[in-house]
Amino acid sequence: xxxxxxxxxxxxxxxxxxxxxxxxxxxxxxxxxxxxxxxxxxxxxxxxxxxxxxxxxxxxxxxxxxxxxxxxxxxxxxxxxxxxxxxxxxxxxxxxxxxxxxxxxxxxxxxxxxxxxxxxxxxxxxxxxxxxxxxxxxxxxxxxxxxxxxxxxxxxxxxxxxxxxxxxxxxxxxxxxxxxxxxxxxxxxxxxxxxxxxxxxxxxxxxxxxxxxxxxxxxxxxxxxxxxxxxxxxxxxxxxxxxxxxxxxxxxxxxxxxxxxxxxxxxxxxxxxxxxxxxxxxxxxxxxxxxxxxxxxxxxxxxxxxxxxxxxxxxxxxxxxxxxxxxxxxxxxxxxxxxxxxxxxxxxxxxxxxxxxxxxxxxxxxxxxxxxxxxx
Ligand SMILES: [Zn+2]
Numbered sequence: 001x002x003x004x005x006x007x008x009x010x011x012x013x014x015x016x017x018x019x020x021x022x023x024x025x026x027x028x029x030x031x032x033x034x035x036x037x038x039x040x041x042x043x044x045x046x047x048x049x050x051x052x053x054x055x056x057x058x059x060x061x062x063x064x065x066x067x068x069x070x071x072x073x074x075x076x077x078x079x080x081x082x083x084x085x086x087x088x089x090x091x092x093x094x095x096x097x098x099x100x101x102x103x104x105x106x107x108x109x110x111x112x113x114x115x116x117x118x119x120x121x122x123x124x125x126x127x128x129x130x131x132x133x134x135x136x137x138x139x140x141x142x143x144x145x146x147x148x149x150x151x152x153x154x155x156x157x158x159x160x161x162x163x164x165x166x167x168x169x170x171x172x173x174x175x176x177x178x179x180x181x182x183x184x185x186x187x188x189x190x191x192x193x194x195x196x197x198x199x200x201x202x203x204x205x206x207x208x209x210x211x212x213x214x215x216x217x218x219x220x221x222x223x224x225x226x227x228x229x230x231x232x233x234x235x236x237x238x239x240x241x242x243x244x245x246x247x248x249x250x251x252x253x254x255x256x257x258x259x260x261x262x263x264x265x266x267x268x269x270x271x272x273x274x275x276x277x278x279x280x281x282x283x284x285x286x287x288x289x290x291x292x293x294x295x296x297x298x299x300x301x302x303x304x305x306x307x308x309x310x311x312x313x314x315x316x317x318x319x320x321x322x323x324x325x326x327x328x329x330x331x332x333x334x335x336x337x338x339x340x341x342x343x344x345x346x347x348x349x350x351x352x353x354x355x356x357x358x359x360x361x362x363x364x365x366x367x368x369x370x371x372x373x374x375x376x
Pocket of ligand 1: 117121157
């Protein structure tokens with residue numbers, strides 16, 4: 001086990017997703033023609049051609065205690081500060097491509113942060129995570145983005161550990177975010193963290209919600225917090241104690257990102273949950289083709305007057321088939337919920353419907369059907 005496993009960000013985990021989203025390793029686009037042509041037009045890093053970059057690479061692998069099975073390339077791009085990691089799933093080798101602009105902008109110590117970051121994407125096998133482009137619903141999209149942002153937090157930590165220096169890592173982040181060199185930047189980190197506070201006060205930036213990367217402000221803050229963890233200090237024997245335990249750090253980061261991007265994932269979860277609870281209750285109540293006064297009262301108590309009134313008029317004017325479609329839609333959407341949420345939904349349904357006036361056998365059949373559809 002490498003220490004990178006120990007320091008992996010808690011939310012950078014496929015288990016954050018539900019059973020419906022499986023990573024299809026066969027679909028990975030390694031044979032991407034753009035990537036292929038990029039590799040054929042880029043210059044491979046060798047000690048002869050790029051001695052400084054090459055020794056920087058060696059030192060990062062040493063610090064990360066990993067074997068270097070990688071190929072590094074520099075590609076001519078004067079506009080974009082980019083580095084990317086192209087890899088085959090479960091392969092022990094990868095290609096890392098860095099733009100010339102990135103190399104020009106960063107000094108060699110800062111570059112080691114970028115290299116550590118990219119190398120760790122391969123170590124953590126982030127390429128097996130489903131791409132947000134594959135999302136079939138908004139909920140799924142939000143969750144895949146959440147996972148993608150989480151993977152960046154882990155990779156940033158590896159960048160820091162690979163460079164061995166928090167200042168250089170933060171400087172690299174700032175240079176990449178601003179595109180500016182030393183000439184124009186002052187590295188007063190507390191003022192950037194002030195910027196983060198302001199961002200939260202305006203209740204986040206909605207554009208960030210659909211971003212695959214967390215805001216650079218969140219990322220800087222996340223790294224500073226990580227460098228203050230007991231676990232980090234203990235492992236690297238810094239003679240300092242640290243301020244937080246790593247679990248607290250991870251929770252703080254998650255909350256901080258949520259404040260910036262807005263709580264959309266939580267809000268969507270709640271909406272889907274309560275919608276499914278309402279339609280599934282109805283399914284059970286009307287399983288015997290009756291919606292008794294007592295059931296209506298209970299329904300109203302749980303889902304409100306307005307919802308009950310519209311359900312009643314819907315029942316009057318719609319064919320049973322179209323009600324069933326609505327119920328199934330709500331159930332389908334609920335399959336996107338995390339496992340814990342689906343179980344909670346099912347338990348609440350059981351509780352709520354223990355008072356249904358239908359025959360218990362009919363109630364049980366409906367519950368079983370719901371259970372099966374929720375995949376629990
Ligand atoms: Zn990355």
